[in-house]
Amino acid sequence: MYRYDEFDAAVVRDRVAQFREQVARRLDGSLTEEEFTPLRLMNGLYLQLHAYMLRIAVPYGTLNSRQLRQLAMIADRWDRGYGHFTTRQNLQLNWPKLADVPDILDALAEVEMHCIQTSGNCIRNVTADHFAGVAADEIEDPRPTAELIRQWSTLHPEFSFLPRKFKIAVTGAARDRAAVAVHDIGLRIVRNEAGEVGYRVLVGGGLGRTPMIGKVIRDFLPRTELLAFLEAIMRVYNLEGRRDNKYKARIKILVHEIGTDAFIARVEEEYAKLDGPGVNADPAEVARIAAYFAPPAYETLPAVSQGFEAAKARDPDFARFAATNLFPHKIPGYTAITVSVKPIGAPPGDASSDQMRALADLAERYSADELRITHVQNVVLPHVKLDDVHALWSALVEAGLETPNAGLITDIIACPGMDYCALATARSIPIAQAIATRFADAERQALIGELGIKISGCINACGHHHVGVIGILGLDKAGVENYQITLGGDPGEQAALGQRLGPGIDAEAVPEAIERIVDTYLEIRSGADEAFIDTVRRVGLDPFRPALQPRESILEAA
Amino acid sequence: MIMSANALLDGAVVYYAPGGSWSPRLADAVVAATEAEAAALEVARAAAEARGEVVEPELSPVGTDEAGRLVPSHYRERIRALGPTIRRDLGPQARGEHAHVSL
Numbered sequence: 168m169y170r171y172d173e174f175d176a177a178v179v180r181d182r183v184a185q186f187r188e189q190v191a192r193r194l195d196g197s198l199t200e201e202e203f204t205p206l207r208l209m210n211g212l213y214l215q216l217h218a219y220m221l222r223i224a225v226p227y228g229t230l231n232s233r234q235l236r237q238l239a240m241i242a243d244r245w246d247r248g249y250g251h252f253t254t255r256q257n258l259q260l261n262w263p264k265l266a267d268v269p270d271i272l273d274a275l276a277e278v279e280m281h282c283i284q285t286s287g288n289c290i291r292n293v294t295a296d297h298f299a300g301v302a303a304d305e306i307e308d309p310r311p312t313a314e315l316i317r318q319w320s321t322l323h324p325e326f327s328f329l330p331r332k333f334k335i336a337v338t339g340a341a342r343d344r345a346a347v348a349v350h351d352i353g354l355r356i357v358r359n360e361a362g363e364v365g366y367r368v369l370v371g372g373g374l375g376r377t378p379m380i381g382k383v384i385r386d387f388l389p390r391t392e393l394l395a396f397l398e399a400i401m402r403v404y405n406l407e408g409r410r411d412n413k414y415k416a417r418i419k420i421l422v423h424e425i426g427t428d429a430f431i432a433r434v435e436e437e438y439a440k441l442d443g444p445g446v447n448a449d450p451a452e453v454a455r456i457a458a459y460f461a462p463p464a465y466e467t468l469p470a471v472s473q474g475f476e477a478a479k480a481r482d483p484d485f486a487r488f489a490a491t492n493l494f495p496h497k498i499p500g501y502t503a504i505t506v507s508v509k510p511i512g513a514p515p516g517d518a519s520s521d522q523m524r525a526l527a528d529l530a531e532r533y534s535a536d537e538l539r540i541t542h543v544q545n546v547v548l549p550h551v552k553l554d555d556v557h558a559l560w561s562a563l564v565e566a567g568l569e570t571p572n573a574g575l576i577t578d579i580i581a582c583p584g585m586d587y588c589a590l591a592t593a594r595s596i597p598i599a600q601a602i603a604t605r606f607a608d609a610e611r612q613a614l615i616g617e618l619g620i621k622i623s624g625c626i627n628a629c630g631h632h633h634v635g636v637i638g639i640l641g642l643d644k645a646g647v648e649n650y651q652i653t654l655g656g657d658p659g660e661q662a663a664l665g666q667r668l669g670p671g672i673d674a675e676a677v678p679e680a681i682e683r684i685v686d687t688y689l690e691i692r693s694g695a696d697e698a699f700i701d702t703v704r705r706v707g708l709d710p711f712r713p714a715l716q717p718r719e720s721i722l723e724a725a
Numbered sequence: 726m727i728m729s730a731n732a733l734l735d736g737a738v739v740y741y742a743p744g745g746s747w748s749p750r751l752a753d754a755v756v757a758a759t760e761a762e763a764a765a766l767e768v769a770r771a772a773a774e775a776r777g778e779v780v781e782p783e784l785s786p787v788g789t790d791e792a793g794r795l796v797p798s799h800y801r802e803r804i805r806a807l808g809p810t811i812r813r814d815l816g817p818q819a820r821g822e823h824a825h826v827s828l
Binding site: 193196218264586594596600648 | 731733734735736737738774777780781798799800801804805808809810811812815816
């Protein structure tokens with residue numbers, strides 16, 4: 168894991184001291200709310216429906232046990248004993264008091280954490296594949312790149328007043344688990360024909376009210392040129408991105424309006440003018456950063472663990488967990504475990520402080536002291552010996568974290584929605600709870616197979632509904648919550664935006680509609696190995712459309 | 726119409742009450758029943774915003790139930806009056822406030 172150097176530590180401490188003073192000046196009336204709002208947002212402090220909300224950055228989703236224990240302590244001492252993992256691999260606290268926030272930030276700084284770049288029109292917390300460094304299909308760990316970008320972008324004066332917020336994601340694997348095609352900049356670590364490692368650069372992806380898939384603007388960028396090339400992109404955006412209309416200010420609109428070819432020409436022109444060597448990172452510094460992400464000291468183990476196999480044969484509940492929540496590790500005898508923060512019927516991504524401490528203990532004992540927060544709102548223990556999986560699972564059962572649903576229909580992404588969020592037009596979490604409860608049966612979930620439902624409570628799309636195989640968008644239709652369903656979205660390497668199935672439906676009708684969509688899929692799929700997304704690609708939306716009609720009208724038609 | 730805002734210290738929902746004070750209880754809210762009263766409430770809103778004693782003061786429509794108790798017209802304001810619908814142990818509902826309000 169990356170460790171702060173003296174500069175990182177000083178920057179964060181200075182920032183907390185500065186904010187402490189700003190809070191005091193707001194409270195004594197020397198700062199107006201209008202003056203204070205941008206200052207609190209720069210420190211991750213939002214105002215929601217019922218309280219303030221503090222968004223804590225978890226760079227590329229990587230945490231150690233000490234950090235997670237500190238988050239649990241903060242949740243207990245200054246909040247309501249729980250936190251919410253978000254689709255940007257961050258953690259949100261929903262009830263902090265304004266006067267306590269400087270103390271919370273100090274407590275975060277003690278464990279090398281902060282809330283910088285979790286809000287505002289800057290380069291936000293960089294996200295990465297949650298199986299970084301362990302995935303068998305990986306060319307290279309994306310986190311050194313993400314950390315390099317974090318250091319370059321943190322409080323970068325030229326990029327502190329962008330036209331709009333700016334999100335970057337990095338993946339180093341063949342399968343894209345970081346949704347890079349729906350980010351302002353998506354980086355894929357690739358190998359060229361000569362065997363050199365570099366980046367494929369995508370720009371202009373995004374969700375929100377105008378969803379777009381990113382365009383490749385460089386098929387292969389040599390790795391040493393990364394920062395100068397990113398700087399060229401940022402300069403073009405900073406100069407030409409629209410500032411007249413908030414809803415047209417993201418880089419995706421610029422790329423769309425001037426066209427990909429013209430955008431590429433502008434970036435290359437800017438890039439040619441830049442002092443590349445002056446901007447690009449010193450290779451020694453890149454190597455210093457990369458060294459922090461060196462893998463733990465793995466033991467030499469057989470690929471098959473007798474103990475693990477015997478436990479699966481003995482215990483069907485454990486076998487089910489092992490079938491869904493384990494991910495192939497690049498080292499024989501090891502696995503990466505997805506701990507589902509989606510117990511059936513619970514708010515997706517909400518973890519209590521006790522659960523955080525339990526996860527911290529398990530990471531320390533079984534996973535080289537490391538955890539990952541996923542954009543799917545789960546937690547990954549990335550370095551677990553197969554020999555230890557059964558003992559770890561038993562501890563998860565005690566903590567109520569053993570739900571065997573990773574990647575299945577009840578592993579639902581949901582934004583906080585109108586239960587918390589001031590921007591929401593409808594609730595998201597109760598919809599997720601109702602769907603999960605309806606599909607609670609683990610055997611049925613396994614039969615349905617991989618299926619990601621994603622729910623957003625407004626068009627800003629924090630719940631990524633556009634790229635859900637089944638996407639659900641909550642809207643306000645004349646004072647009543649109303650939900651639009653889309654099918655066929657894909658956040659991965661074959662990125663696609665879902666298409667609307669039909670008119671919106673009431674909240675109460677959503678679980679039934681989802682059930683009928685799933686029944687239709689089970690009926691028409693070519694076999695158990697044809698995933699939902701592949702069926703939708705093969706047959707289109709038409710066979711699924713009757714699912715939205717009230718059941719009586721279908722019976723009448725028959 | 727009534728006026729609500731978030732308290733500066735903890736962000737909790739508060740209602741504009743007689744005498745220019747702020748109350749966590751919906752029942753205390755000043756109700757503007759006529760256009761003239763709504764205009765006066767808007768003047769009070771602008772003044773509260775300028776003074777900065779609360780955050781994001783805004784007007785919203787309200788009705789009454791059979792017992793004459795205030796009920797916000799829109800579900801967003803009903804959720805604000807209660808707290809998160811998924812956590813009944815949090816927000817005003819946890820203190821038994823606004824039990825007559827339902828979604």
